[in-house]
Amino acid sequence: MRKTIIAGNWKMNKTVAETKATLSELKELTNGVEGVEIVIGAPFTALESAVKTVEGSNVAIAAQNMHPKDSGAYTGEISPVMLKEIGVKYVILGHSERREYFHESNAFINEKVKAALAHDLIPILCIGEKLEERESGKTSEVNEKQIREGLAGLTPEEAVKVVVAYEPVWAIGTGKTATPEMAEETHKEIRDVLIAMFGAEAASEMTIQYGGSMNAKNAAELLVMENIDGGLVGGASLDAPTFIQVIKAGAR
Numbered sequence: 001m002r003k004t005i006i007a008g009n010w011k012m013n014k015t016v017a018e019t020k021a022t023l024s025e026l027k028e029l030t031n032g033v034e035g036v037e038i039v040i041g042a043p044f045t046a047l048e049s050a051v052k053t054v055e056g057s058n059v060a061i062a063a064q065n066m067h068p069k070d071s072g073a074y075t076g077e078i079s080p081v082m083l084k085e086i087g088v089k090y091v092i093l094g095h096s097e098r099r100e101y102f103h104e105s106n107a108f109i110n111e112k113v114k115a116a117l118a119h120d121l122i123p124i125l126c127i128g129e130k131l132e133e134r135e136s137g138k139t140s141e142v143n144e145k146q147i148r149e150g151l152a153g154l155t156p157e158e159a160v161k162v163v164v165a166y167e168p169v170w171a172i173g174t175g176k177t178a179t180p181e182m183a184e185e186t187h188k189e190i191r192d193v194l195i196a197m198f199g200a201e202a203a204s205e206m207t208i209q210y211g212g213s214m215n216a217k218n219a220a221e222l223l224v225m226e227n228i229d230g231g232l233v234g235g236a237s238l239d240a241p242t243f244i245q246v247i248k249a250g251a252r
């Protein structure tokens with residue numbers, strides 16, 4: 001059975017002090033919560049103390065981006081080796097904000113996915129269509145391209161380690177969530193692309209998260225759907241008492 005994973009994406013929020021405070025609170029609240037993998041994507045500067053703060057709990061830490069190379073002349077970038085050294089377990093890759101504001105291509109994101117796997121980091125590959133793409137009937141095509149190019153060259157053994165996060169861009173930070181039925185329809189299509197690429201067995205093991213204004217109110221109705229295996233949560237992950245409600249909605 002595939003894992004349910006609820007991940008928080010803090011984006012460019014929280015200092016080291018704020019990270020420690022929120023994670024200490026979350027550590028208490030998640031004590032004894034079972035049947036769900038809990039992940040927090042903290043900013044680079046707070047990753048090391050985040051890992052230390054959650055030690056001994058069932059919360060894992062993610063980076064929000066990464067360069068594919070181990071080292072070199074890439075000013076301002078962070079490598080997989082650096083993330084591994086401090087105990088980071090997951091890495092969010094190809095978030096729509098990185099695609100939009102930092103012009104990341106599918107080919108570059110694919111290099112990152114491969115580098116993450118080579119370093120035993122779990123990639124969370126974000127995909128999703130923009131509003132105009134949904135409105136012009138291009139949702140399936142856009143998502144299929146992002147998956148095929150983002151996961152190009154992976155074996156089924158590698159693919160099962162990847163988490164896919166479907167985040168319709170029009171739902172991110174807007175308070176507009178896809179309805180559970182609409183999200184499930186797209187998640188099913190995504191699963192079908194994964195089946196075509198890696199076979200039914202591997203695809204059935206892969207976690208597909210939903211992201212885009214998931215919160216304490218709507219999480220349960222989304223997470224009950226057959227192909228929605230978790231969430232990538234922005235705004236509603238910043239506050240521990242709110243986020244624990246989303247986490248509990250995912251606990252199986």
Ligand code: PGA
Nearest residue numbers: 172173212213233234235
């Ligand atoms: P949101 O962000 O939950 O604030 O919409 C989700 C994301 O961008 O991962």
